[in-house]
Amino acid sequence: MSSTLQSRLEHFLTHRAHPKTFCPSEVARALSSQDLTAEGAKEWRELMPRIRQILWEMRDRGEVEILQRGEVLGDHVGIDDVKGPIRARRISGHE
Structure with a gap:
């Protein structure tokens, strides 16, 4: 797992207190050109699958909720089940 992407x-999770959410693309777009190079990417879009994977791992550990169309996705929904934009937020009380 990339320490840059994780940090x-x-x-974003620290600065968007529950119930506020963020789009994972905000994380990718906030990376500097040096960060992109360090991650082996030429543009932020290339990092979206890795960012989503990290978010799913965090969800599985009970750290975040992943939402689509304003609804929290249940634990039964896997990363390959979701197409289109998602949002994420820290679980209430999990600082």
Whole structure:
């Protein structure tokens, strides 16, 4: 797991208190050109699958909720089940 991506996700989670959410693309778009290069990417879109994977791992550990169309996705919904935009937020009380 990338420490840069993980730390950027943590930053967004820390600065968007429950119930506020963020789009994972905000994390990718906030990366500097040096960060992108360090991650082996030429543009932020290339990192979206990795960011989503990290979010799903965090969800499985009970750290975040993943939402689509304003609804929290249940634990039975896997990463491959979701097409289209998602949002994420820290679970209430999980600081």
